[in-house]
Amino acid sequence: MNKKVTSVNYSIFGPYGNIDSSPDNISKAFSRFVEYGFMPNTFAVFKVEPEKNTIRQDMRLQLINKEEHCSIAVLPDRVNIETDHFIETEKVYRYFDNLVSLFDLAINRIALTETLVVEGLSSKELEQLGNKMAYPANYENEDNLFEFATYRVTRKRMDVLNEDINICRSVRAVPSSNVAGTLKWLEVHTDINTLGELKDNRFTATQCRNFFENAIESNDVVIDYLEGVIND
């Protein structure tokens, strides 16, 4: 079994609409992040304004580290650190800490999302996994199943923050077209976040680090489950 992380997003949420891609913001951010190997960039965000019947294009600030396959995007409602692998939590903390002090960011929500593809399964593993997946019912004349997904949201206490968090996991599976009850591959998407209904500006960069460390640890349960299924 080959587990391949294809994307990881470390996000903080808050009112960041005022941090645009002005020359001042770009040069300020670059001066802080050049030591970490980032280059400055801008990207377009389109905002639909139905009441005015217009679509507005906003240019937003981005920092890109090509070597680390990592980018930092400042969106109107969040800052994303986007990578294709898990990076050291200490680094994530340093990046957020720099942004918080640079732009005086308030943080009202934290999230970690990850997409993991499980591939390279042997035919036996495929069959074992396929047998454990809850296949959806077939509807009349719709029995040629070629993709299905499960989606679940749980809520649990995160001690380091002393509050509840949501854990959303969706598993998308592609069955084999050749052998019934076996899978070609599956994709596990995880979204761990603090509760969206709490809007106060209440987190520090240090709490973000604690959240990410804890979230990454808890993320292993899916892998443990999958491996357990295969090793049964």
Next chain:
Amino acid sequence: MISNSYNTYNSLGDLPKLLFKEYEDSNSQSQIYDYSFSRPLKNGFRSKNTVQNDDRIIFDDKNTVDWDAAKKDIFASLSWSKLQVGERVEAEDIIEDLFVSATPSGAMEKIYEVALNNSGNALLLCTLLHALSHFEYEKIYPKGPMFAMAMFSSNDSRVVSYAMKAFSNWNAKDSLKYANNFAPKQDWAIKEWNRIVSYIKENGD
């Protein structure tokens, strides 16, 4: 017209000094700026709706710009010996055609992407900075000055030189906003950069 003396400044080792030859001579400053627009706009190299020898149709409309081919052409054109202050480089023609075939902002997006993906290629970076420095500031804004500012962080003095030259050639007060928080670090560059900034503050558009 460019004074003949410019064509003689081609030693890369002299670049830091040579930049400021341009800068010190205010007449030359404007001459260089004009120079980039003094030639015929198209050289037939890669124009819109052009049928190439191999029957490829490139840049037939704004949505079908052949970026990969343009990138290859830029790489094929790279040469230290052709990169001389005051001299037009082939990349400039390619970029100019991209500005027409796509849009200046769309083209700058791609050019900057090429630079980011090849940040260790000093020749490419110098060539792009050199070429972009000859365009109107409004045309290459905002990626152009952002690119030049980012290149201040380069460890290669040639790249830093061409980045400073770009600011000098644009001679735009607005461009200095990019340098408010980030400037070259090397001793030789700081001195020259300060001179450029003073000049732009006093004489820039």
